[in-house]
Amino acid sequence: MVTIADVAQAAGVSISTVSYVMSGKRAISQETRVRVEHAIDKLGFSPHAGARSLASRSTNVIGLQAPLRSGVDVHVVMQIVTGVVTQARKHGYDILLLASDDAKALERAARASMVDALLVMDVESDDPRIDTLTGLEHPSVLIGLPAGRRAIPCVDFDFEAAGWLAVDRLVALGHRRLALIGSPPEVMARHTSYADRLARGFLAACEASGVVGTVHPCPSSADAIDTVEAVVAGDPAITGFFVHNEGALPHVAARLVELGRTGAQPLSIVALCPDDVARSVPGLADSIAVPAEAIGAAATDMICEILAKAAKPTVRLLPPALTGNASTTRK
Amino acid sequence: MVTIADVAQAAGVSISTVSYVMSGKRAISQETRVRVEHAIDKLGFSPHAGARSLASRSTNVIGLQAPLRSGVDVHVVMQIVTGVVTQARKHGYDILLLASDDAKALERAARASMVDALLVMDVESDDPRIDTLTGLEHPSVLIGLPAGRRAIPCVDFDFEAAGWLAVDRLVALGHRRLALIGSPPEVMARHTSYADRLARGFLAACEASGVVGTVHPCPSSADAIDTVEAVVAGDPAITGFFVHNEGALPHVAARLVELGRTGAQPLSIVALCPDDVARSVPGLADSIAVPAEAIGAAATDMICEILAKAAKPTVRLLPPALTGNASTTRK
DNA sequence: TTGAAAGCGCTAACAA
């Protein structure tokens, strides 16, 4: 193994000089710098991460707790993770992936000084991890927006605004009775923050626009079709659909397109999903993108800024934007 | 921060005793052990990971390079990662997630002693990362099976056997002309190992069984339907379908079910995908599960055994198994 | 502009 001492010797300087060349924390003459950098390259030196963290009391690693369990939106999770890892590298950080989504894992990583900070996904309002995080000395950022005290900075998509946006769009297309085809029943039941916020925005916007809106949980499988049938049977006048359920989307969209073709009136669908998912669904031109990768990147930026003492903890919600044109299915 | 010295003092022993209590590397009297463990609990001591890795020359971290780019099978990747992380914890390891899928990232992690070993996903035959890994002092395991020298241990699903199994099943159901609806054209074109192996098994099995088999690349989107149309138009006598393309599966299955209902003859579909994906697709009871989580776990076991000097590097292929009953769509 | 040296918290000889 190549150590800093080897580099120092090869360059004919002291160990501290090598260290300072790397950190840039003190002025170095042009000549020495070149000699040291040369030696580093020639020997292929990489400072030992453990030694570094021991001496500097920081690891350049961020712990990320991602929900690997099922029931979550795989694409979205993947994209957020991608955003986190990619952005972290830009700031010089690596990502330690913590699986088991319990508070213990967070504590372990923090107390063993394996990480400088923690990024936690999929947090619910009464999540015990929030207390754990609050008690830790390490800074942390939540990806999501639990209700409540809000003692920890959060980054998320503005689901509430997305609800408004979808309604505005559907109303603009002339629809007067709208349905939100949403998350699976289990997600709705545990009042997951984003599902609640989306429904709240949707319903408030309906009321503000003077149209009728209803919210329908929907399983993420082929059974989703049953939900559509039930909604349509329950109120045949519903012509505006807002679909937020990646697993169900292809089925729901297919069924709605079919209904639109055979039915008495034109239907419109607005989907809420990552861009690439929207593109893979036929008959779906109108969608609100969940900027999953951007969320991951934004959360990472925030934690890095906090680590650099450059920012105060805040809540940050990324605004929704409409993509494509209306997919009104005409008769 | 609580250090080992604090624990030693609290327990009235030397720091080496505390260290040995934790590692179990030497005999400790019952009494001392209890005192030390008590102190550890009371003080909430976790040994500093950096200090530990500096002194012991091992990190208890495994680097995992996962393909976070698109074009890959998100569910499968997620499940493999889940398997890796979960199993790693059982062996006492944590996972450092390396994103950018270049050789540099692997070298960096290894040379900076951030990891004890590397797990690399989605490796292709002429992948430059293989040379890098071979040149490293750290052990590594590939998740996948690149052709060629095979200097590094591999763990993967036995796609070739899966091809045989699917054909056997379809032939047993009475089909005589079979089609493999496979990976996207770009994946096929770069001769990705698994796609090649699957096709090889499929075609060999067809020949062995004396039936006609053809292989068709297929985009992972709604355009997949066009592929189905083209295949059926090209040879209307094809009645046995083997589908391996998660993105296209719902569309292909839906179209085939429809064709089976309206067409002249019964069709059968065998899908190759994770179990839960199979369950979410309607009209699809027959599938071969890609044991993605098990692959991740197996790869982790292998690398841990290698680290423990308990196993020699080998190639390990997990066998396929058929799930459910035939979804023969009768007229 | 540079060097010497004191730790950082732990493991693992070596000693008792």
Add this chain to the structure above:
DNA sequence: TTGTTAGCGCTTTCAA
């Protein structure tokens, strides 16, 4: 069965 102590490779203060 336990303690003492020499590092592990780096950062950073203190001195020059």
